[in-house]
Amino acid sequence: MRKRTLNKSLGAYAALLVFILFVSSCLPKPTTETGGLNITLYGFSIMKESLEKAIYPGFIAKWKQEHGQEVRFTSSFAGSETVTNQILQGVPADIAILSIDRDAQRLKDNGFVTSDWHTLPYKGIVNKTPFVILVKGANPKGIHDFPDLAKPGVKLIHPDPVSSGGAQWSILAIYGSELVKSEKQSGEPDRARALQMVQAIWKNVFVTPASAREARTTFELGNGDALVTYELEGLLMKESGKPVEIIVPQATIFSEHPVVVIDRNVSAEKRPIVDAFVQYLWSDEAQQAFVKYHFYSVTNNAFNEANKEFGHIEMPFSIDYFGGWNKAYPEVIEQIFKNKVQNRK
Amino acid sequence: MSTMIPTMRHVRGFDLARPLSIGMLVFMMLPLVFLPLLSIFIFGTSKGLSSFWSALTAADAIFALKLSMVTSFWATVFNVLFGLFAAYVLSRHNFWGRNALIVTISLPTAIPTAVAGVALLMLWGPYGMLGRLLRPQGIEVMFTASAIVLANIFVTFPLAFGVIKPVFDTMSRSLEEASATIGATRWQTFWHVTLPSLRGAIVSGALLTFARAIGEFGSTIMVSGNLAGRTQTAPLYIFAKFNEGQIEAANAIAIVLALFSFLIFSVLFFARDWLDVD
Numbered sequence: 001m002r003k004r005t006l007n008k009s010l011g012a013y014a015a016l017l018v019f020i021l022f023v024s025s026c027l028p029k030p031t032t033e034t035g036g037l038n039i040t041l042y043g044f045s046i047m048k049e050s051l052e053k054a055i056y057p058g059f060i061a062k063w064k065q066e067h068g069q070e071v072r073f074t075s076s077f078a079g080s081e082t083v084t085n086q087i088l089q090g091v092p093a094d095i096a097i098l099s100i101d102r103d104a105q106r107l108k109d110n111g112f113v114t115s116d117w118h119t120l121p122y123k124g125i126v127n128k129t130p131f132v133i134l135v136k137g138a139n140p141k142g143i144h145d146f147p148d149l150a151k152p153g154v155k156l157i158h159p160d161p162v163s164s165g166g167a168q169w170s171i172l173a174i175y176g177s178e179l180v181k182s183e184k185q186s187g188e189p190d191r192a193r194a195l196q197m198v199q200a201i202w203k204n205v206f207v208t209p210a211s212a213r214e215a216r217t218t219f220e221l222g223n224g225d226a227l228v229t230y231e232l233e234g235l236l237m238k239e240s241g242k243p244v245e246i247i248v249p250q251a252t253i254f255s256e257h258p259v260v261v262i263d264r265n266v267s268a269e270k271r272p273i274v275d276a277f278v279q280y281l282w283s284d285e286a287q288q289a290f291v292k293y294h295f296y297s298v299t300n301n302a303f304n305e306a307n308k309e310f311g312h313i314e315m316p317f318s319i320d321y322f323g324g325w326n327k328a329y330p331e332v333i334e335q336i337f338k339n340k341v342q343n344r345k
Numbered sequence: 346m347s348t349m350i351p352t353m354r355h356v357r358g359f360d361l362a363r364p365l366s367i368g369m370l371v372f373m374m375l376p377l378v379f380l381p382l383l384s385i386f387i388f389g390t391s392k393g394l395s396s397f398w399s400a401l402t403a404a405d406a407i408f409a410l411k412l413s414m415v416t417s418f419w420a421t422v423f424n425v426l427f428g429l430f431a432a433y434v435l436s437r438h439n440f441w442g443r444n445a446l447i448v449t450i451s452l453p454t455a456i457p458t459a460v461a462g463v464a465l466l467m468l469w470g471p472y473g474m475l476g477r478l479l480r481p482q483g484i485e486v487m488f489t490a491s492a493i494v495l496a497n498i499f500v501t502f503p504l505a506f507g508v509i510k511p512v513f514d515t516m517s518r519s520l521e522e523a524s525a526t527i528g529a530t531r532w533q534t535f536w537h538v539t540l541p542s543l544r545g546a547i548v549s550g551a552l553l554t555f556a557r558a559i560g561e562f563g564s565t566i567m568v569s570g571n572l573a574g575r576t577q578t579a580p581l582y583i584f585a586k587f588n589e590g591q592i593e594a595a596n597a598i599a600i601v602l603a604l605f606s607f608l609i610f611s612v613l614f615f616a617r618d619w620l621d622v623d
Contacts, residue, residue: 027412027490028407028412028415031405031574031575045588048589074575076570076572076573076577077589089471089488090485090487090488091488213590214587216590221592
């Protein structure tokens with residue numbers, strides 16, 4: 001008899017619970033309105049700070065002053081290849097800022113980008129940053145350049161070239177560094193030596209996180225001895241008071257990051273504001289903001305010289321050294337790295 | 346009451362095996378379960394309660410938690426109704442292909458969640474079999490909350506069914522038959538006789554489904570679009586914060602999810618006795 005009443009009151013509670021759940025079961029309101037003036041940007045992992053803290057607020061204020069309209073931004077950040085794949089699968093991106101030109105090309109090949117971003121200012125490149133080595137505070141393993149990463153017992157964190165653009169830059173930095181140095185010594189780039197170096201260093205890689213940012217978090221949690229990444233990541237770590245030393249290699253690459261408009265997703269009414277935002281990225285205001293957040297400006301070298309935290313690179317080079325991404329990807333990433341380093345039995 | 350534990354009568358005096366085995370159990374659970382959970386709480390609150398609270402009340406964090414609740418709720422509603430129906434059909438009727446159906450329903454347990462995500466994309470995405478037909482009608486399924494619900498339904502598909510079906514199988518049919526002989530319709534019999542004895546199984550099935558769905562990650566990250574404040578669920582929010590190096594923010598939300606699971610399984614544990622009709 002007692003059990004019966006217990007069951008009844010419990011039934012009432014259950015009904016109440018279901019009712020509460022039902023009432024709360026309509027979708028939560030998005031934190032940003034999804035109206036016509038919302039720009040959705042997908043960026044590669046390290047773009048987050050500069051965009052969210054300086055570039056978005058700057059453009060929002062500028063647009064409001066000039067047109068009296070409120071603009072909102074929604075964004076998602078991941079490894080460059082991951083972001084590109086998400087866009088190819090149909091996420092509603094208006095703009096993408098990618099780590100590597102090849103990803104922009106993939107979007108174009110699949111019809112998502114119909115305009116040519118190379119005709120934008122500076123061939124569509126919004127900022128750049130060199131590749132460096134990060135080591136723990138006192139540099140216990142004595143790492144001073146890329147070849148030291150091949151020393152036995154060094155545990156190296158390296159992002160995964162399958163999902164991360166930064167990882168591909170890093171391969172190009174290590175491979176190119178040996179080419180540049182051997183070319184300076186003997187007048188002829190020594191490809192065999194460069195290949196051996198990448199192979200020897202890759203043996204010491206013990207974890208391949210999906211993006212440069214994830215690799216940094218792995219490193220920050222105390223794993224590994226060294227990490228090859230964007231100089232910006234090291235400067236951000238220093239800024240937050242983490243015990244890290246930035247090792248600037250003798251010869252290294254500057255990664256250059258393109259912006260593309262995902263033409264297929266941008267409606268005609270949104271087009272002017274999307275284009276205005278893309279142009280804004282090369283304004284002095286935006287370029288100085290990038291420098292403040294540790295990127296190099298592409299428009300004005302005076303901005304870079306004003307920033308004393310940038311390391312000195314003896315022999316810097318760029319993707320042009322390999323003849324552009326159209327050559328670098330098949331010749332270095334695929335033939336050298338994928339075939340002769342990663343798949344080596 | 347089923348929580349009563351029979352004592353071993355043949356051991357006299359102090360039984361050494363008792364404290365030893367209990368101690369052993371707790372000791373084994375320490376590095377496997379207790380300490381990992383503890384580290385979430387330690388890391389989540391390491392920068393003080395005020396920064397824990399602000400991590401928790403960030404607009405995108407609250408949105409992520411709500412979105413997880415809502416999408417898990419609808420997946421649960423669907424899977425409990427479906428599980429009930431499937432268990433009824435499969436335990437009351439014997440037909441060719443019945444076993445194949447049972448195996449298929451259980452399949453999502455063993456399929457990696459990333460595969461589930463890819464499968465949904467291949468079906469509902471812009472180039473998918475159904476997506477291709479829906480897109481011209483202006484219906485987008487992927488990268489919306491519906492996609493998250495679909496992913497949750499897929500990965501939790503067998504759970505409610507798995508709890509409800511055994512109860513159906515072992516249920517004495519004499520009551521149903523008695524009900525039928527006094528002139529009740531099939532529906533009346535189901536509503537007044539069959540359903541009440543399934544109450545416990547339905548509640549357990551629903552809570553299990555909900556608990557599993559709220560923690561789903563692998564398939565959600567592929568189908569949701571992962572936009573903070575729009576399509577980012579709580580587990581995706583945790584992953585994004587971890588990637589950004591904001592370990593405290595990630596752990597703050599992880600604490601909420603951990604406490605929530607604790608609550609669900611406590612309810613499950615204590616409610617079972619009340620709801621089970623003997």
